[in-house]
Amino acid sequence: MARRISLATPIEIWFQDEARIGQKNGLVYQWAKTGTRPRQPQDQRYANAYLFGAICPARDIGAAIVMPYADTFAMQAHLDEISRHVTSGSVAALLLDKAAWHTTGKLVVPANIVLVHLPPKSPELNPTENIWQYLRQTWLSNRVFDSYEDICNACCDAWNNLTAEAGRIASIGRRVWAKVGRSQ
Helix, strand or coil, X not given: CCCXXXXXXXXXXXXXXXXXXXXXXXXXXXXXXXXXXXXXXXXXXXXXXXXXXXXXXXXXXXXXXXXXXXXXXHHHHHHHHXXXXXXXXXXXXXXXXXXXXXXXXXXXXXXXXXXXXXXXXXXXXXXXXXHHHHHHHHHHCCCCCCCHHHHHHHHHHHHHHHHHCCCHHHHHHCCCCCCCCCCC
């Protein structure tokens, strides 16, 4: 559905994606003394949660929720959360992939968000992918979670740590091509 947006309306560029975090976590490189092998815990259980995250690199902020499934209900909750973080009077151009729950007609897109779908098979265009890499490398990998609740708490802690680091979202998420400008 096309919407008319005034030329005077400020536009914020946001990026959105979701990551599955669980007991089968990945391993990342560790520093170790030459000739030694550091121990890295592994888990064979299958509990996981989905971290839905969105970033606005220009404002150095993010909005996230943790959900048990990646589906339309979770995406609707995430859109509502992003909407609360968009500057009053602005419109967020939310860049995201074409997952089924992003393209369904069942979504009620808030008035201050416009969905912009990225081309298929182009994760390099979405800096949120780099956010996931940073969260895993810094706080989520090389761990064993005892329960689903521990997974959810770890996701929340990792996201809160990320947003508490001044300039981190901007440094990871800024893209030269993703600027809003007006011709003079």
